[in-house]
Amino acid sequence: MKNYRSIFWDKILPRVQKPTRYLGNEINSANKDHQSASVKIALAFPDLYEIGMSHLGLKILYHIVNRRREWVAERVFMPDADLEKIMRDESFPLCSLETVTPLGSFDLVGFTLQYELSYATIIQMLDLSGIPLYSAERGENDPLIVGGGPGAYNPEPIADFFDFFIIGDAEEALPRVLEIFEGAESASRKEKLILLAEVDGVYVPAFYREKYDKGRYLGTHPISEDSPAKVSRAVVADLEAADYPTDFIVPYGGIVHDRLVLELFRGCTRGCRFCQAGIIYRPVRERSPESLLELAKRMVSSTGYEEIALSSLSSGDYGSIEQLVEELGREMASLGVSLSLPSLRLDSFSSELAQQVQRVRKSGLTFAPEAGTQRLRDVINKNITEEDLLKAAADAFSAGWTSVKLYFMVGLPTETDEDLRGIADLARKVVRVYRQAGGKGRPRITVSTSVFVPKAHTPFQWVGQIPQDEIVRRLELLRNEIRGSGLQFQWPDAETSMLESALARGGRRLAPVIATATALGAKLDGWGEHFSFERWRQAFADHDLDIFQCAGLSFEEDEALPWDHLDSGVTKRFLLREFKRGLAGKVTEDCRHNCLGCGMAVLLEQEEKKGDCRHATMDSLR
Amino acid sequence: MRLWIHFVKDAPVRFLSHLDLMRAWQRAIRRARLPVLYSAGFNPHPKMSFASALPVGVISDAEYLDIQFERTLSDIELECLAATVPQGMTIVSQRTVPPETPALMSLVFASEWRVPLSQSEQLAAAEHISLLLASESVPVLRRGKKGDKTVDIRPLVLRLEITDSNELFMLLCSGGDGGVKPREILNLLRLEHKEFCLCKTGAYLKAGDFLQSPDNVVLKGKEVMFNAEKDCYKL
Numbered sequence: 001m002k003n004y005r006s007i008f009w010d011k012i013l014p015r016v017q018k019p020t021r022y023l024g025n026e027i028n029s030a031n032k033d034h035q036s037a038s039v040k041i042a043l044a045f046p047d048l049y050e051i052g053m054s055h056l057g058l059k060i061l062y063h064i065v066n067r068r069r070e071w072v073a074e075r076v077f078m079p080d081a082d083l084e085k086i087m088r089d090e091s092f093p094l095c096s097l098e099t100v101t102p103l104g105s106f107d108l109v110g111f112t113l114q115y116e117l118s119y120a121t122i123i124q125m126l127d128l129s130g131i132p133l134y135s136a137e138r139g140e141n142d143p144l145i146v147g148g149g150p151g152a153y154n155p156e157p158i159a160d161f162f163d164f165f166i167i168g169d170a171e172e173a174l175p176r177v178l179e180i181f182e183g184a185e186s187a188s189r190k191e192k193l194i195l196l197a198e199v200d201g202v203y204v205p206a207f208y209r210e211k212y213d214k215g216r217y218l219g220t221h222p223i224s225e226d227s228p229a230k231v232s233r234a235v236v237a238d239l240e241a242a243d244y245p246t247d248f249i250v251p252y253g254g255i256v257h258d259r260l261v262l263e264l265f266r267g268c269t270r271g272c273r274f275c276q277a278g279i280i281y282r283p284v285r286e287r288s289p290e291s292l293l294e295l296a297k298r299m300v301s302s303t304g305y306e307e308i309a310l311s312s313l314s315s316g317d318y319g320s321i322e323q324l325v326e327e328l329g330r331e332m333a334s335l336g337v338s339l340s341l342p343s344l345r346l347d348s349f350s351s352e353l354a355q356q357v358q359r360v361r362k363s364g365l366t367f368a369p370e371a372g373t374q375r376l377r378d379v380i381n382k383n384i385t386e387e388d389l390l391k392a393a394a395d396a397f398s399a400g401w402t403s404v405k406l407y408f409m410v411g412l413p414t415e416t417d418e419d420l421r422g423i424a425d426l427a428r429k430v431v432r433v434y435r436q437a438g439g440k441g442r443p444r445i446t447v448s449t450s451v452f453v454p455k456a457h458t459p460f461q462w463v464g465q466i467p468q469d470e471i472v473r474r475l476e477l478l479r480n481e482i483r484g485s486g487l488q489f490q491w492p493d494a495e496t497s498m499l500e501s502a503l504a505r506g507g508r509r510l511a512p513v514i515a516t517a518t519a520l521g522a523k524l525d526g527w528g529e530h531f532s533f534e535r536w537r538q539a540f541a542d543h544d545l546d547i548f549q550c551a552g553l554s555f556e557e558d559e560a561l562p563w564d565h566l567d568s569g570v571t572k573r574f575l576l577r578e579f580k581r582g583l584a585g586k587v588t589e590d591c592r593h594n595c596l597g598c599g600m601a602v603l604l605e606q607e608e609k610k611g612d613c614r615h616a617t618m619d620s621l622r
Numbered sequence: 623m624r625l626w627i628h629f630v631k632d633a634p635v636r637f638l639s640h641l642d643l644m645r646a647w648q649r650a651i652r653r654a655r656l657p658v659l660y661s662a663g664f665n666p667h668p669k670m671s672f673a674s675a676l677p678v679g680v681i682s683d684a685e686y687l688d689i690q691f692e693r694t695l696s697d698i699e700l701e702c703l704a705a706t707v708p709q710g711m712t713i714v715s716q717r718t719v720p721p722e723t724p725a726l727m728s729l730v731f732a733s734e735w736r737v738p739l740s741q742s743e744q745l746a747a748a749e750h751i752s753l754l755l756a757s758e759s760v761p762v763l764r765r766g767k768k769g770d771k772t773v774d775i776r777p778l779v780l781r782l783e784i785t786d787s788n789e790l791f792m793l794l795c796s797g798g799d800g801g802v803k804p805r806e807i808l809n810l811l812r813l814e815h816k817e818f819c820l821c822k823t824g825a826y827l828k829a830g831d832f833l834q835s836p837d838n839v840v841l842k843g844k845e846v847m848f849n850a851e852k853d854c855y856k857l
Binding site: 009013014019020023025026027250252253254300301302303304305306335336 | 633634635637638639642645646648649650651652653655678679706708709710818
C-alpha cells in the first residue's frame with residue numbers, strides 16, 4: 001500500500017496555503033490504529049476546514065464515535081482550490097485528516113447536510129475520493145455514504161447520491177448504525193441497508209420510489225411492504241443524559257468560530273413560521289445549570305480555550321438564564337475565559353445580561369425583528385413588538401454599545417411595500433433611541449437583510465420564493481428608504497437565496513442537475529469567489545428545468561410534497577393550520593405554556609421515550 | 623518568575639505560523655493552568671514572546687520562548703506543561719532568568735542552520751560557497767512594501783561550509799534588517815529547492831567575543847556573559 005501520509009506531508013503540504021488546515025494532529029484529535037478498529041467512519045463537512053471545524057454537530061459525533069476504543073471517526077473537509085488542483089493534477093485521492101487515509105478505505109462516509117449551497121461540494125468530495133457518485137453505481141468495496149443534519153429532512157434532491165440518511169438526532173442513531181456494521185462485517189451492501197432501515201431515523205432512499213401520474217407527482221412510496229410508509233426521526237429524549245464533548249479539538253489556525261460551544265438546550269417553543277430549526281429540533285430539552293457549569297470547567301481545562309459561547313436556538317428561553325450566566329460568568333472570569341451569548345431574542349435581552357456577557361470582551365450585537373411591521377411579524381409569528389426592540393436597543397446603548405445590527409427577511413409571504421418602509425422606520429427609531437440614551441457621536445445601525453427561503457417542514461413550505469425581478473425591486477426600494485445619519489444597508493446575496501430555494505423543496509429530479517452543475521465546476525457555493533449563478537441556471541436548463549420556476553414553486557394544500565414520507569414528528573395538519581393562521585395574521589402562543597398538538601408528543605410516545613414532550617417543556621419552566 | 627523555555631519545532635507542527643505557534647503555547651499554558659503574567663492596560667495580553675520568527679515549514683531544534691509568570695512554578699507544574707504541548711513541540715529545557723534581562727528577542731545575534739545535501743548537490747554548491755566566501759561584498763536585493771533595497775549580506779555570513787556529515791552548515795546573523803535569511807543563502811547557492819529540508823540547529827547570543835546559546839550564557843542583572851565551561855563559537 002502506498003504511504004499516503006508521507007506523500008501528503010513531504011510532497012504536497014509544503015506547496016499549499018494554510019497547511020495547518022490539513023495536519024489532523026491538533027490537540028484532542030483522535031489518531032487511532034485502523035488495524036484493530038471494528039468500524040471506521042469518515043465524518044465529512046462539505047466546506048472548508050474553517051467552517052466545518054466551527055460546527056457543533058461534527059464535534060458531538062466525533063466524540064461519541066471515538067470514545068469507543070474499537071471505533072474510528074476521522075475528519076475530512078473540502079480542500080481549498082490550491083490543494084484541490086494539486087490533488088486532481090497528480091491523482092492524489094481525498095484523505096481523512098488524522099491518518100491520511102483515502103475515503104474509499106472507510107466503512108462509512110458521513111456528510112453533514114447543513115445548507116443546500118454545500119450540495120455541489122459533496123459531489124466534488126466524492127469525485128476527489130474516486131467513490132462512484134451515484135449510490136446505484138457503488139460496489140461491495142465502496143463505503144456506504146450517509147447524510148444527516150437538517151438537510152436530511154428533505155434529502156430528495158441528493159437522495160440518488162446517498163446510500164442512506166439519518167433523520168433527527170444522530171447521537172442517538174449513529175451508535176446503533178455502527179453497531180450494525182460491527183455485527184454484519186460479511187453482509188452485502190443490500191443486506192446492511194436492510195438491517196439499517198430498522199433503526200429509528202434511518203431512511204434508505206433506494207427502498208422508496210417517486211410515483212407520477214401523467215407528470216403529476218403523487219408522493220414517494222416504499223417499494224416493498226417491508227419498508228414503512230413514513231420514516232420517523234431519531235430523538236434524544238434526555239439531553240441531560242446524552243454525552244457531550246468536552247475535549248474539543250483545538251485548531252492551530254484561526255477558524256470562523258474559534259471558541260468553545262456549550263449547548264444549553266435543543267429545540268424551541270416559539271413557533272416562528274419561517275423557521276425550520278424550530279420544527280425539526282423539537283421538543284425543547286434542557287441541560288441542568290449544574291451539569292452546564294461542570295461541562296464548562298472541563299472544556300476549558302481540556303482545551304485551554306479563552307472564550308466560551310452559550311448556544312441554543314434562543315438562549316433567553318433557558319429556564320434560569322440570568323442565574324446561569326451569573327454563575328458561569330463568575331466561574332469563567334476566574335479562569336480568564338470570556339463568555340458570549342450569541343442567540344438572544346431581543347425580548348429577552350436585558351442590560352444585566354449584556355453586562356454579564358461583556359465582562360471580558362465586547363462583541364457585536366445583532367437583533368432580529370425579521371420583519372418591519374407588527375402585521376408582518378404577526379404573520380410570521382415572531383411575537384416581538386416595536387417596543388421590545390426599542391427597549392433592547394436602549395439597554396444596549398446604555399451598556400456602551402455603539403453599533404447594532406438589525407436583521408430582516410425580505411420576500412416573506414404577504415409582504416407589501418408598507419412592510420419594507422417599516423424596516424426603515426424601525427432603523428430610524430433605533431437611531432433616535434441612541435440619541436435619547438445620550439450616545440455620543442453617531443451610532444452604527446446596520447440593516448442586514450436576506451431573501452426569504454421557504455423550507456420543508458415549516459408552515460411556509462407551501463409557498464414559493466417571490467420572482468427575481470420583484471426581489472430586486474423590493475431591495476432597491478429598501479435601499480432608497482434606508483438613508484440617513486448612522487444608517488447602513490447590507491444588500492443580500494439574492495442569487496444564492498434563489499438557488500437555495502430551488503434546491504430546498506425539490507424532489508429527485510434535481511439529482512442530475514446537481515451532478516451537471518458539479519461537472520461544470522460548482523463547489524463551495526457559499527463562497528462568493530466560487531459561486532456562479534449562471535452555471536446553476538445552465539445546469540437546470542440542461543435538464544429542461546427553469547431555476548426561477550423551481551425556486552418559485554408553490555404547492556396546493558392537498559398536493560403531495562417530496563418530503564411527506566419523512567416524519568419530523570410535527571404533523572402536516574399542524575403546519576397547515578399554522579400556515580392559514582399566518583396568512584390571516586393570527587399569532588400562535590409559545591407552546592411551552594399550552595400544548596398546541598403539533599404531534600411531537602405522539603411521536604415520543606410511539607417511540608416509548610422516557611417522558612413526553614409536555615414534560616420536557618414543563619421541566620424547563622422549573 | 624521569568625523563564626526561557628527551549629523547545630523543538632518538529633515535523634508535526636512545522637507548518638504552524640508564528641501566530642499559530644503563539645496561540646498553541648497560550649492554550650497549552652491554560653490547559654496546564656499556569657499563572658502567566660498579563661500586561662497592564664486596556665487590552666491585556668500574556669507576557670510571552672519568541673526569540674525569533676521561524677519560516678513556516680522549517681523544522682527547528684532551537685526555539686525559545688521568553689515568558690513571565692505571576693509566581694515561581696513547581697517542577698510538577700513544568701512537567702504538566704511539557705505533557706500538554708502539541709505533539710512535535712517538545713520542551714528540551716528551561717532556565718530561570720533575572721527579571722531585568724532584556725527580551726530574548728533583542729539578544730539573539732546568530733542562528734545556525736543545516737541542510738542535508740546529496741553528493742552532486744555538494745559538488746555544485748561547493749563552488750558557489752567558495753565564491754561567496756571569497757567576495758568582499760555580496761549585494762542582495764530585498765523587495766519590501768516601502769520599495770526595494772540592496773543589502774550587503776557578506777558580513778552577516780559568519781560560517782558557511784559543507785560538513786563531513788554531508789550537510790550544508792550555515793551560521794548567520796539573524797534578526798530583521800540586521801540579519802540574513804537562510805533562504806537568501808540557499809538562493810545564492812542555487813539550492814532554493816532545499817528550503818523545506820532546512821533545520822535550525824542553534825540560536826546564539828553575543829557574550830563578549832563569543833557566541834553562546836541561551837541555555838549556556840551566564841545572566842547577571844542586565845548582563846549577558848560568556849560561560850567558559852560550555853560550548854561556544856569565537857567570533
